Amino acid sequence: xxxxxxxxxxxxxxxxxxxxxxxxxxxxxxxxxxxxxxxxxxxxxxxxxxxxxxxxxxxxxxxxxxxxxxxxxxxxxxxxxxxxxxxxxxxxxxxxxxxxxxxxx
Amino acid sequence: xxxxxxxxxxxxxxxxxxxxxxxxxxxxxxxxxxxxxxxxxxxxxxxxxxxxxxxxxxxxxxxxxxxxxxxxxxxxxxxxxxxxxxxxxxxxxxxxxxxxxxxxxxxxxxxxxxxxxxxxxxxxxxxxxxxxxxxxxxxxxxxxxxxxxxxxxxxxxxxxxxxxxxxxxxxxxxxxxxxxxxxxxxxxxxxxxxxxxxxxxxxxxxxxxxxxxxxxxxxxxxxxxxxxxxxxxxxxxxxxxxxxxxxxxxxxxxxxxxxxxxxxxxxxxxxxxxxxxxxxxxxxxxxxxxxxxxxxxxxxxxxxxxxxxxxxxxxxxxxxxxxxxxxxxxxxxxxxxxxxxxxxxxxxxxxxxxxxxxxxxxxxxxxxxxxxxxxxxxxxxxxxxxxxxxxxxxxxxxxxxxxxxxxxxxxxxxxxxxxxxxxxxxxxxxxxxxxxxxxxxxxxxxxxxxxxxxxxxxxxxxxxxxxxxxxxxxxxxxxxxxxxxxxxxxxxxxxxxxxxxxxxxxxxxxxxxxxxxxxxxxxxxxxxxxxxxxxxxxxxxxxxxxxxxxxxxxxxxxxxxxxxxxxxxxxxxxxxxxxxxxxxxxxxxxxxxxxxxxxxxxxxxxxxxxxxxxxxxxxxxxxxxxxxxxxxxxxxxxxxxxxxxxxxxxxxxxxx
Amino acid sequence: xxxxxxxxxxxxxxxxxxxxxxxxxxxxxxxxxxxxxxxxxxxxxxxxxxxxxxxxxxxxxxxxxxxxxxxxxxxxxxxxxxxxxxxxxxxxxxxxxxxxxxxxxxxxxxxxxxxxxxxxxxxxxxxxxxxxxxxxxxxxxxxxxxxxxxxxxxxxxxxxxxxxxxxxxxxxxxxxxxxxxxxxxxxxxxxxxxxxxxxxxxxxxxxxx
Numbered sequence: 001x002x003x004x005x006x007x008x009x010x011x012x013x014x015x016x017x018x019x020x021x022x023x024x025x026x027x028x029x030x031x032x033x034x035x036x037x038x039x040x041x042x043x044x045x046x047x048x049x050x051x052x053x054x055x056x057x058x059x060x061x062x063x064x065x066x067x068x069x070x071x072x073x074x075x076x077x078x079x080x081x082x083x084x085x086x087x088x089x090x091x092x093x094x095x096x097x098x099x100x101x102x103x104x105x
Numbered sequence: 106x107x108x109x110x111x112x113x114x115x116x117x118x119x120x121x122x123x124x125x126x127x128x129x130x131x132x133x134x135x136x137x138x139x140x141x142x143x144x145x146x147x148x149x150x151x152x153x154x155x156x157x158x159x160x161x162x163x164x165x166x167x168x169x170x171x172x173x174x175x176x177x178x179x180x181x182x183x184x185x186x187x188x189x190x191x192x193x194x195x196x197x198x199x200x201x202x203x204x205x206x207x208x209x210x211x212x213x214x215x216x217x218x219x220x221x222x223x224x225x226x227x228x229x230x231x232x233x234x235x236x237x238x239x240x241x242x243x244x245x246x247x248x249x250x251x252x253x254x255x256x257x258x259x260x261x262x263x264x265x266x267x268x269x270x271x272x273x274x275x276x277x278x279x280x281x282x283x284x285x286x287x288x289x290x291x292x293x294x295x296x297x298x299x300x301x302x303x304x305x306x307x308x309x310x311x312x313x314x315x316x317x318x319x320x321x322x323x324x325x326x327x328x329x330x331x332x333x334x335x336x337x338x339x340x341x342x343x344x345x346x347x348x349x350x351x352x353x354x355x356x357x358x359x360x361x362x363x364x365x366x367x368x369x370x371x372x373x374x375x376x377x378x379x380x381x382x383x384x385x386x387x388x389x390x391x392x393x394x395x396x397x398x399x400x401x402x403x404x405x406x407x408x409x410x411x412x413x414x415x416x417x418x419x420x421x422x423x424x425x426x427x428x429x430x431x432x433x434x435x436x437x438x439x440x441x442x443x444x445x446x447x448x449x450x451x452x453x454x455x456x457x458x459x460x461x462x463x464x465x466x467x468x469x470x471x472x473x474x475x476x477x478x479x480x481x482x483x484x485x486x487x488x489x490x491x492x493x494x495x496x497x498x499x500x501x502x503x504x505x506x507x508x509x510x511x512x513x514x515x516x517x518x519x520x521x522x523x524x525x526x527x528x529x530x531x532x533x534x535x536x537x538x539x540x541x542x543x544x545x546x547x548x549x550x551x552x553x554x555x556x557x558x559x560x561x562x563x564x565x566x567x568x569x570x571x572x573x574x575x576x577x578x579x580x581x582x583x584x585x586x587x588x589x590x591x592x593x594x595x596x597x598x599x600x601x602x603x604x605x606x607x608x609x610x611x612x613x614x615x616x617x618x619x620x621x622x623x624x625x626x627x628x629x630x631x632x633x634x635x636x637x638x639x640x641x642x643x644x645x646x647x648x649x650x651x652x653x654x655x656x657x658x659x660x661x662x663x664x665x666x667x668x669x670x671x672x673x674x675x676x677x678x679x680x681x682x683x684x685x686x687x688x689x690x691x692x693x694x695x696x697x698x699x700x701x702x703x704x705x706x707x708x709x710x711x712x713x714x715x716x717x718x719x720x721x722x723x724x725x726x727x728x729x730x731x732x733x734x735x736x737x738x739x740x741x742x743x744x745x746x747x748x749x750x751x752x753x754x755x756x757x758x759x760x761x
Numbered sequence: 762x763x764x765x766x767x768x769x770x771x772x773x774x775x776x777x778x779x780x781x782x783x784x785x786x787x788x789x790x791x792x793x794x795x796x797x798x799x800x801x802x803x804x805x806x807x808x809x810x811x812x813x814x815x816x817x818x819x820x821x822x823x824x825x826x827x828x829x830x831x832x833x834x835x836x837x838x839x840x841x842x843x844x845x846x847x848x849x850x851x852x853x854x855x856x857x858x859x860x861x862x863x864x865x866x867x868x869x870x871x872x873x874x875x876x877x878x879x880x881x882x883x884x885x886x887x888x889x890x891x892x893x894x895x896x897x898x899x900x901x902x903x904x905x906x907x908x909x910x911x912x913x914x915x916x917x918x919x920x921x922x923x924x925x926x927x928x929x930x931x932x933x934x935x936x937x938x939x940x941x942x943x944x945x946x947x948x949x950x951x952x953x954x955x956x957x958x959x960x961x962x963x964x965x966x967x968x969x970x
Contacts (some may be wrong), residue, residue, distance in 0.1 A: 017852050024845040031837055031960070038965045039830070048969050056961040060954045067848040068950045074777065074787050078319050079794035082346075086798030089347040090805030092434050097383055097809040100438060100450055104377055104813065243788045308799060316792045346795060350803035358810065358906065367895050367902035368819070369810065375817030375899035384806060729920075736924055739937065 023066035030059045117290075120270050123204065130267050159695040161245035164652055166252045167230030168549055171542070173256055174224040175620075177215055180263065182616055184212035189573075189609035192602050195594040205590035206273035207292070211266065213276030218300055219259040221396040221530070224538045226255070226310055229338045229399060231545055233314060235645035235652060236332045238323025238661045238668075243316040245693040246741070251306040251313065253703035258303030261710050265295035269714070272296035275588065277389065277440075278359070280370030280381035285363045294714040297360045302706050304349055304356070311345030314338055323644070325663035329423070332643040332667075333409075333416055337402025340426040344391045344398070344433060352388035355381065364716060379444055386437040394433045396530070398426055400537025401468060404490045407544050408472050410639050411487035412479025415667050418471040425464030432461045442513045451510040458508035465501060469494060484639070485559035489540035492567045493532055500528025503578065518588075521581030524574045531570055539563075539619065546626075547633035551651045554626045562618035569611025576601035576608075634758070642670035649757035655690045655745055658754050690745040702731035778855045780943035782936045793944045797951050804955050807907045808962055815970070817899035822891055824900070824967025833964045836879045837956065840915075843872035844953035851946045857934045862942060866926050869949065873919045880912050904963065911959060914952050921945055 034055045037048060064070045064083075073079065120126050144150055157165060187208050191200045200208065234242055242248050265271045269291040274283035283293050318339045322331065331339075358369040359381065368374040370381040409416040416422065438446065438454035472494060481487070503525040507516050516522055546554050580601040585592065592598055637646040647669045648657060665671045709724025711717075754760040781787055815824065846868045853861030884905065887893040895905045922945055929938045 017849060020845055020848040020852070023848070024841065027841050027844075028838065031834075031841065031957075034961065034965055035830070035834070038968050045969055049966065052961050052965050052969075056957050059957045063844065063950050063954050063957070067844060068947055069851070072777070073781060073790060075319075075791075078791050079798075082315075082795045082798040083801070085343065086347060086801040088431075089434055090801045093351060093387055093802065093805045094809045094812070096435065096438075097380075097387070098812055100383055100446060101377065101380060101813045103447070104379065243792060312792055312795050312799070315795055316788055320788050320791060346799045347802050350799050351806045354803055354806040354810070358902075361895075361902070361906060365895055367906065368899045369814070369902050369906075371899075373819075374897070375814065375819035376902075377813060377817070377899065380810060380813055384810070387806070733924060736941075737928065739932075 159697045161249045163230045167227045170223045170227030177219040181215040184208045189606040193606040202590045207271035210272050221534045225399045228541045236335045239321040244313050249699035251310040253699045254306030255303045257703045257707040258299050262299030280378040281372050298710040301356045308349040311342040315342035330666050333405035334402035337398045340430045341398045348388045348391035355384035382441045386440040390437040391433050396534045403537045403541040407486045407490045411482045412476045414479040417474035425467045428464040442510045443517045455510040486540045486544040488563045489536045493536045496532035519581040520577045520585045523587045524577035547638045552630040558622040566615025569608045573608025576604050642667040653753045687747045687750045779939040786940040811903035811907045814899040814903040819898035821898040822893045839876045847949040
């Protein structure tokens with residue numbers, strides 16, 4: 001047990017958390033960029049929605065890869081496939097529901 | 106004050122006025138008193154609490170699931186017989202229309218949520234850890250919690266018919282009828298809260314078994330060396346994990362509508378009733394596969410075992426289940442083709458539904474080819490598996506007919522549909538459940554179910570099933586719609602309905618023979634001393650029946666599919682020597698928290714049903730306290746010593 | 762040493778950080794990832810519901826009439842920063858630095874409380890000053906339940922982290938507390954991801970439409 005405890009990921013020992021700081025700054029930048037696209041630019045509704053959804057997905061990926069240690073573990077493939085399938089089902093429920101009920105929107 | 110309280114008790118709290126309900130009241134009271142008296146007389150309370158109610162052992166949890174599911178099957182079956190009695194002849198007044206609506210609602214909900222699901226959870230609890238060479242599931246505590254959530258959810262749903270009144274909006278509870286404005290009273294609340302509580306348990310089980318199968322297989326058992334039943338549970342777990350959250354949300358939204366005045370599915374204030382149908386079936390269609398895929402796994406095991414051959418087309422079986430799990434999430438709209446969708450929407454879902462029939466059809470051929478040139482042994486379990494193939498295929502083929510959106514306008518909500526989904530859900534899950542029950546019974550209890558009685562039950566049930574449901578296809582095409590509580594004479598429906606009722610009672614007789622078989626075999630059944638009564642092919646048959654607490658004294662090493670069949674053909678000598686090298690085994694401690702926490706859930710749920718917030722609050726606090734107590738528990742394992750393992754193994758005849 | 766109850770394929774565990782140091786921790790972390798995948802579908806369903814009902818204002822206030830840039834941006838920034846501080850706590854955890862771990866968890870909880878405070882204030886403003894309640898329209902039902910579900914998750918996270926801080930203070934950084942701290946971190950980051958989509962699909966989209 002002792003050995004394991006002492007062998008935490010070396011690069012993170014006593015180093016400045018660049019990854020986290022960079023992730024935070026990037027997230028804030030994307031948040032304000034999205035706000036500017038909505039309030040500052042007057043693009044078409046379609047174009048605006050496309051851009052802000054793209055920015056949101058980008059920001060989610062930053063959280064996933066820079067903050068959540070997504071690819072670590074004994075067999076990270078399990079959580080990667082799990083989250084990927086979750087994203088597939090989530091996409092289906094959102095997109096197909098909107099398509100089915102389009103006339104009601 | 107007192108008067109209004111009594112008035113409330115007599116007119117809203119207790120269901121009154123129907124002699125059948127009084128009969129139910131009396132039998133529930135008598136059965137409860139009977140259980141308490143017997144357990145007290147035998148001084149078994151402590152034993153019951155320590156060995157069963159607080160158990161985290163997957164084998165005991167599995168048995169409790171199956172006992173509960175059999176009781177629920179009895180109740181759902183009685184509902185079915187009441188409906189068939191009502192419909193036996195035209196213009197019958199055995200049930201009133203309201204009572205009939207309640208009966209078909211509880212029949213559907215109970216059979217899917219409280220019979221098929223727990224039975225499958227029971228079988229997977231019993232078989233999966235044993236098949237993969239594990240000592241328990243990944244999260245034994247959570248497993249117990251799942252069971253008790255299911256159990257108290259089921260109890261909450263079931264008391265509705267004597268306290269407050271049953272739901273009557275159908276198992277699919279379509280809005281706007283299920284909303285408060287058209288459906289006042291507590292019945293629908295019971296549905297929403299009871300099913301919600303059970304559903305949380307199901308989701309937890311899904312996660313538990315996925316992690317168990319991914320992470321806890323015996324050394325050498327790669328994914329593609331797993332038994333097919335384990336594969337089917339892996340895929341089922343994935344579907345549970347991704348389908349149930351949608352149902353959780355749908356139930357919560359309707360509860361918020363009814364209890365707090367929101368407008369998700371109402372007609373007023375911009376609600377969208379169709380959104381309910383959409384969300385319900387987003388879960389509801391994958392749910393069909395949740396109850397079907399596990400029994401596909403059971404049939405795969407049973408057909409291979411009793412054909413004395415390895416399963417034909419193993420990889421194809423696996424990939425077809427993977428395909429089903431993916432396509433199964435994009436077919437749900439076929440349940441409401443006629444609700445007014447665009448042609449593109451209907452076309453997309455019609456095609457996706459037709460496509461999902463392909464992997465299912467592939468599996469049918471695999472089972473047939475497994476039997477090809479096998480030495481088929483007609484045991485009871487095998488008979489159920491054999492009967493499944495043609496009966497289920499009829500359900501599958503009529504399903505493809507219903508999948509064609511234009512034709513569906515003719516079949517929709519007719520008895521043709523009723524016949525279709527009973528063909529699928531009885532020939533699939535029900536046959537599969539009985540098949541698995543006969544197959545794994547010796548592993549669960551250490552004795553066999555009587556084969557002669559079992560075969561009699563099989564023939565009575567299977568033939569009656571066809572007598573009951575084949576005429577429904579015809580009467581459906583003749584125009585009889587589902588959920589009608591009576592019908593006039595002279596429609597040409599009477600003879601069909603009468604035959605169906607005969608079939609339904611035949612199925613009831615079949616069930617009673619199985620119940621008799623269980624009781625008889627418990628008293629006089631043949632002991633399974635070998636642990637391998639069927640000449641099995643997978644690891645669960647390599648250990649004594651019933652399995653010891655720790656399952657495997659030493660964890661086996663696997664080198665091929667059908668691990669035990671391969672091991673039996675090899676020289677055993679080396680293995681036997683190795684077996685002496687026991688090591689102490691860590692096992693999880695029993696815990697009272699799952700049952701207590703679920704009881705608080707029941708209390709909070711009952712309060713929500715009646716909108717008694719003075720009752721919801723202590724229930725909710727109890728739940729949170731249980732979670733905190735659990736979080737602060739650090740010492741939750743015990744160790745089984747080598748001496749104890751040796752003693753147990755010697756008693757089972759595994760050690761000289 | 763006693764045999765593990767949960768015998769796994771022995772992968773090289775020694776090169777992994779402390780939260781993965783026992784087989785049981787490994788199971789729990791994967792299990793929690795799968796739980797988060799299920800939560801994705803839960804929130805996805807709520808988003809689908811909200812987006813369908815967004816325009817169903819039934820003559821009441823529309824998104825544009827209610828949402829104000831100031832409070833929304835404060836909530837967003839507070840939650841983003843709390844996700845960052847939570848990330849720092851995981852780093853301190855891997856350094857076995859009990860003090861640093863507790864410090865960053867406390868900061869995270871405080872930021873979470875600030876977020877909840879602003880959200881409650883936002884809800885109160887809508888209900889009390891604009892007459893926009895849960896039962897005003899389908900749009901508002903969707904709004905309050907989507908954001909309320911997220912808010913309940915954050916509140917639960919606050920209670921959870923608080924309980925964990927007590928355990929770490931008592932027991933130090935052990936494999937068990939490390940696993941718990943790592944898992945609560947995953948949960949907290951996940952809630953930030955959900956908020957990003959609330960920010961986009963509810964507020965930004967509300968201003969666009």
